[in-house]
Every structure is written in structure tokens, then in C-alpha cells.
Amino acid sequence: MIEIKNLYKSFDDKEVLKGINATFENGKTNLIIGQSGSGKTVFMKCIVGLLQPTKGEILYDERNFLNMGKNEKKLLRREMGMIFQSAALFDSMSVLENVMFPLNMFSKDTLRDRQRRALFCLDRVKLSDASNKFPGEISGGMQKRVAIARAIALQPQYLFCDEPNSGLDPKTSLVIDELIQDITREYNMTTIINTHDMNSVMGIGEKIIFIYEGHKEWEGSKDDIFTSPNSKLNNFVFASDLFQKVKEAEVQNLEG
Amino acid sequence: MIKALRTVGCYVVLMKRAFARPERMHMFFKQYIKEIEQLGINSIGIVLLISFFIGAVITIQIKLNIESPWMPRWTVGYVTREILLLEFSSSIMCLILAGKVGSNIASELGTMRVTQQIDALEIMGVNSANYLILPKITALVTAIPVLVTFSIFAGIIGAFATCWFGGIMTATDLEYGLQFTFVEWFVWCGIIKSLFFAFIIASVSAFFGYSVEGGSIEVGKASTDAVVSSSVLILFADLILTQLLMG
Numbered sequence: 001m002i003e004i005k006n007l008y009k010s011f012d013d014k015e016v017l018k019g020i021n022a023t024f025e026n027g028k029t030n031l032i033i034g035q036s037g038s039g040k041t042v043f044m045k046c047i048v049g050l051l052q053p054t055k056g057e058i059l060y061d062e063r064n065f066l067n068m069g070k071n072e073k074k075l076l077r078r079e080m081g082m083i084f085q086s087a088a089l090f091d092s093m094s095v096l097e098n099v100m101f102p103l104n105m106f107s108k109d110t111l112r113d114r115q116r117r118a119l120f121c122l123d124r125v126k127l128s129d130a131s132n133k134f135p136g137e138i139s140g141g142m143q144k145r146v147a148i149a150r151a152i153a154l155q156p157q158y159l160f161c162d163e164p165n166s167g168l169d170p171k172t173s174l175v176i177d178e179l180i181q182d183i184t185r186e187y188n189m190t191t192i193i194n195t196h197d198m199n200s201v202m203g204i205g206e207k208i209i210f211i212y213e214g215h216k217e218w219e220g221s222k223d224d225i226f227t228s229p230n231s232k233l234n235n236f237v238f239a240s241d242l243f244q245k246v247k248e249a250e251v252q253n254l255e256g
Numbered sequence: 257m258i259k260a261l262r263t264v265g266c267y268v269v270l271m272k273r274a275f276a277r278p279e280r281m282h283m284f285f286k287q288y289i290k291e292i293e294q295l296g297i298n299s300i301g302i303v304l305l306i307s308f309f310i311g312a313v314i315t316i317q318i319k320l321n322i323e324s325p326w327m328p329r330w331t332v333g334y335v336t337r338e339i340l341l342l343e344f345s346s347s348i349m350c351l352i353l354a355g356k357v358g359s360n361i362a363s364e365l366g367t368m369r370v371t372q373q374i375d376a377l378e379i380m381g382v383n384s385a386n387y388l389i390l391p392k393i394t395a396l397v398t399a400i401p402v403l404v405t406f407s408i409f410a411g412i413i414g415a416f417a418t419c420w421f422g423g424i425m426t427a428t429d430l431e432y433g434l435q436f437t438f439v440e441w442f443v444w445c446g447i448i449k450s451l452f453f454a455f456i457i458a459s460v461s462a463f464f465g466y467s468v469e470g471g472s473i474e475v476g477k478a479s480t481d482a483v484v485s486s487s488v489l490i491l492f493a494d495l496i497l498t499q500l501l502m503g
Contacts, residue, residue, distance in 0.1 A: 048379055049378075049379075050375055050378065050379070073381075074381045075381070076381075077378075077379060077380060077381030078380070078381045080379055080380075080381075081379075082375075082376065082379040084372045084375065084376060085372070086371050086372055088371060088372040088373050088375065088376040089373075090373055090376075091367075091371075091373075092290075101380075102380050104280065104283060105279055105280055105283060105380065105382055106279075106380075106381070160379075
């Protein structure tokens with residue numbers, strides 16, 4: 001479980017995060033949604049330690065991340081996996097080498113065991129056939145799946161996904177969403193997904209946090225969204241006609 | 257002034273991170289061998305080509321410009337050797353390598369930064385500066401003395417080529433001049449200087465690449481800044497080192 005307490009982040013004079021409080025439970029897919037520029041990427045970067053918050057607390061299973069020493073942070077980072085918007089695979093390495101990288105760096109297993117584990121992770125994301133290819137030779141969706149395989153190679157406790165569906169077609173997005181949800185349940189991880197893909201919200205949003213202009217505007221599940229009176233949330237989530245119709249149908253269904 | 261001091265401070269902090277003990281030695285050596293190939297072996301061709309032609313041109317220029325009945329015939333070989341050993345094969349070759357290798361390092365690290373590959377390393381708990389920069393510095397410092405030696409030999413072969421194929425003077429006169437009052441220390445001076453230049457090229461270029469913020473335009477700018485800064489620092493270092501080693 002990850003708890004965020006009163007998190008602030010400023011860049012020079014501009015306050016981007018304004019006292020966010022949130023709890024992300026394990027075994028659940030926690031989604032952070034919000035408009036572009038609302039501060040959700042800064043929020044995630046603060047949680048994973050890529051940015052230093054101005055004020056606040058970040059607790060990983062009651063361990064305060066911001067008070068940790070360098071070595072403690074390093075050890076905690078080995079419990080984290082992250083899927084970046086651009087997949088961030090290492091260009092100079094093959095798919096198998098990418099997945100083996102964290103194992104080569106931190107695992108004390110033999111080479112054969114590391115290879116076996118990497119191939120298992122690739123098989124888990126259905127990419128065993130692409131193990132010898134390079135990132136430049138595979139599609140965007142496949143790159144994201146390799147990134148998932150790399151992220152779970154060390155069996156992390158915490159999984160972070162920064163816009164995992166960015167640049168993917170709806171069908172591939174669905175595959176990635178389902179994969180993340182399945183893996184979250186399988187490993188009982190605390191998963192935080194940063195997205196503005198409404199299909200993901202409706203599909204896997206077990207817990208959703210809506211960030212608006214740097215503060216937490218709303219919190220709930222995907223079912224709560226349909227009945228929420230929050231106008232800012234409604235304006236964001238149901239901005240398109242399609243989702244407006246989905247909402248109307250869902251409300252009718254609930255009333256009926 | 258404050259910006260310049262901040263840049264120097266950031267460079268020192270980055271180098272401190274880079275010169276930590278590697279997490280896994282076998283990963284470090286794997287990277288080191290890869291960088292030796294990328295930065296050193298892949299530069300041999302250009303070093304040999306440039307040195308051969310410059311060696312030939314120096315010989316022709318000296319022969320044409322200082323030819324006089326009062327001047328001993330060995331002068332051409334002697335001056336060619338001194339230019340190659342003392343300045344061309346160490347300093348000028350490193351300036352050329354700053355363009356080739358420096359831009360390569362800065363653009364590679366800059367691209368890794370903007371495509372979040374460095375962030376991915378940090379999230380895994382890897383000291384990205386140590387993993388990416390230290391092998392580059394050590395590989396270039398190892399490879400440069402070899403490249404300098406190759407450059408000296410290629411320059412001398414180029415000088416002989418002007419005798420064999422151009423017939424501007426006899427090879428015997430050139431050979432006599434090349435061997436005339438040979439001081440071994442001059443070879444070492446060139447190699448010692450090149451070690452410092454290698455460190456400058458690799459570390460400064462890595463700093464500019466690693467510190468990129470933004471997109472492709474910033475990567476291009478970092479690459480240019482890396483080459484310009486490395487070149488200027490090499491010239492300054494050359495001045496100081498020449499005074500220290502030869503003075």
C-alpha cells in the first residue's frame with residue numbers, strides 16, 4: 001500500500017501539486033486521471049522519486065520514502081517496476097536482454113535461471129517469439145508488453161504505469177490494460193496508472209483519483225463516476241459524445 | 257558567471273556519481289568492452305586516414321617552404337617528426353576525435369535521457385551515471401594512447417609516401433631526419449597529454465548528453481555544446497600540459 005500525505009511540489013514560483021492526500025491499495029489497479037497539465041505526471045514522478053517534493057510524505061507500506069537514506073532508497077527501488085509512456089526500452093539491447101537487465105543487475109541467480117525467468121516474463125506477456133528482436137523492430141504495443149515483462153522481472157511490490165496506452169490503438173490498449181490488471185492481481189502489487197484514456201477508466205478503474213489543477217478533486221471507483229455530481233469530473237470524463245451516451249445508458253440501467 | 261559556476265558544480269556532482277564503485281563488475285566490463293569497440297576501434301579508420309594525409313602534407317609543405325641550400329636535407333624529416341609527435345597526433349587528433357566521439361557520446365546519452373531510458377535505470381535503482389558514463393571514460397582513456405600511436409605511425413607512412421610516390425625527396429633523407437636527435441620522452445608527452453584529452457572528451461560530452469532536458473532540438477544542441485566545450489578545454493589543457501611537460 002502506498003500512502004501520500006499532503007504532497008506539495010513547486011517549480012520556482014509555480015505550485016504544481018497543492019497538498020494531495022491519497023491511498024493506493026495493493027491488489028488493485030489505481031488510476032490517476034486528469035487533464036494535460038493538471039500535475040498527474042509530476043505527482044507520479046514525485047511518488048517514484050524522480051522528482052523531490054517540496055513538502056509532504058510518501059509512505060511505502062509505512063516506510064517513509066522521503067526520509068530514507070541513499071541505500072534504503074536503492075533497495076526500495078528494486079521493489080518498484082515502471083512502464084513509461086515511451087516504453088523506454090534500451091535500444092542497444094535485444095528484447096530478451098532488456099528483460100534480463102534488472103536480473104543481471106540485481107539477481108544473484110545463475111545465468112540459466114536469469115534467462116529462464118526472463119523467458120517466463122516474456123511468455124507471460126505473450127512475446128516469447130520476439131526475444132531476439134530489437135526494440136526498433138517491434139510495434140509500439142509489443143514494446144509496451146516488453147516494458148511490462150521487464151517491470152515484473154524482479155517481482156516488484158509496486159508497479160507504476162505512465163500513460164501505458166499512449167499511442168496505441170483501442171484494441172491493443174485493451175490488451176495492455178487487461179495484462180496490467182491480471183498481473184496486479186497475480187502478484188498482489190500496488191499498481192498506479194497515470195492515464196487520460198477513458199476506456200481504461202471504464203475498463204480497469206478499481207480506484208480512481210481525479211487531479212484538477214494540482215489538487216485531488218475527486219476519488220472513487222469507475223461505478224461512482226456515473227453518479228458523481230462533481231461537474232469538473234463530469235466535464236472531463238464525459239467530454240465526448242460517446243462517453244456521454246455511455247453515462248446515460250448506465251444511469252438508466254441503475255434507475256431501472 | 258553564476259550559470260557557469262552552476263554548470264561546473266553540476267559537472268563535478270555528476271562525475272562524483274559516475275566514479276562510484278560499479279554495482280556489478282561483470283556488467284561494467286561488458287559495457288567497457290562495448291565502448292572500447294564503439295569509441296576506440298570504430299575510430300581507427302578515421303585516425304589512420306587523417307594522419308596519413310596530414311603526415312604527407314606536412315612533409316610537402318616543409319619541403320617546399322624551407323628548402324634552401326643552407327638548410328640540411330634532414331630538416332624535413334626532423335620537423336615532420338616533431339610536429340607529429342608533439343602536437344598533431346596528440347592534440348590535433350584529439351580535437352578531431354572530440355568531434356567524432358564527443359558528439360557520439362552526447363547524442364547517445366541525450367537520446368537516452370529524452371526517451372526516458374535513463375529514468376528507467378534510476379527507477380530500477382541503478383546508478384545511471386556510473387553505469388553509462390564510467391565505461392565511456394575508462395574506455396576512451398584506454399583507447400586514446402593506442403589511437404595516438406597509430407596516428408604517429410600513419411603520419412610517418414604518409415611522409416614516406418611523398419618520397420616513394422611523389423618523389424619530392426629521397427626516403428633516406430627523410431628517414432635520417434626522422435631519426436635525428438630522437439627524444440623518447442616526446443612520445444610519452446604525446447601519450448600523457450592524450451590521456452587528459454580523453455578524459456575531457458568523454459566526461460564533458462557525457463555531461464552535456466546526460467543533462468539534456470527537452471527533445472530532439474536540445475539533443476542536437478547538447479551535441480554541439482559537447483564538441484565546442486571539449487575542443488576549447490583541450491586547447492587550454494594543451495597549453496598547460498605542454499608547459500608542465502616540456503617546460
